[in-house]
Amino acid sequence: MDAKISTSFRELCGRHGLAVTHQRQVLYEAMQRMHGHPSPEDVYHRVRKRIPSISLATVYKNIHLFIESGILREVSLHHGSLRVERNEHPHHHLICTVCKSITDIDEIYLGLSAKPSRLPGGFLAERYAVDILGRCKSCQT
Amino acid sequence: MDAKISTSFRELCGRHGLAVTHQRQVLYEAMQRMHGHPSPEDVYHRVRKRIPSISLATVYKNIHLFIESGILREVSLHHGSLRVERNEHPHHHLICTVCKSITDIDEIYLGLSAKPSRLPGGFLAERYAVDILGRCKSCQT
């Protein structure tokens, strides 16, 4: 129906079991062009220029599908609600991509001694926070 | 008024310019005992056992004050709303603790070659995500 839908997008959808719709194509193209770290609202505003009737719910649903397919990635895996921890000895986090659990890991296990040498844009580094993403024992099937 | 308020908590508050209140003391003690990564709701439920009339707003306000004082730390500095990025070549993030901006940094700048040797609890690592926290150029005053 829509001649503008490219073969490569059809293949991408086929590979991930997604139907090829006009909204999905426009969303995908918009996000390919948006650099940085857009929020769903950012994407929504941008896509509305091409499909004024698109709904925010559709944007959310497709973003989640793209994340599940690995086409997109969440910048932070634990943005759901504020989480705090005591500010004590240096440690980092093991984050299970399946159950989203967070486990502390002592800095000593990481063997991270290197300091960033040159940081772009004059950024002044204070500390590292390392997330190790993977699967916890019970999510390894 | 409350004999249970410890000298060390008085000193802590004094050091950070915070008034010593019963709610604040109970919140502080509860969070010192809560390991892991509690949410404000978690803290609220716990503290309600000792102060049934405490309000969730008070919990939020005090958590923020504790974070500003450095007594607590946020597990993720960018949990506000979902942010996505394209899943492309390996990079990490420079996060400004003042303006919360996120800038990409290529993995090559980090000099991170070490792989975690032994991970506790049988965790299966897939990738690293490194946040470098500090101040961006314009937030260095």
Next chain:
DNA sequence: TTCGCTGCAAAGGTTTTGCATCGGA
């Protein structure tokens, strides 16, 4: 006495859900 802290209720922002309809396979 003063000003910060608390509790309440309301508002604000983000994300999800239910459902009727539409449209791709």
Next chain:
DNA sequence: TCCGATGCAAAACCTTTGCAGCGAA
């Protein structure tokens, strides 16, 4: 035709805010 996708509106969270009264300094 069938089932997934869409749009809409409502609901469900999570967090902040305004304000009156209370209490620490």
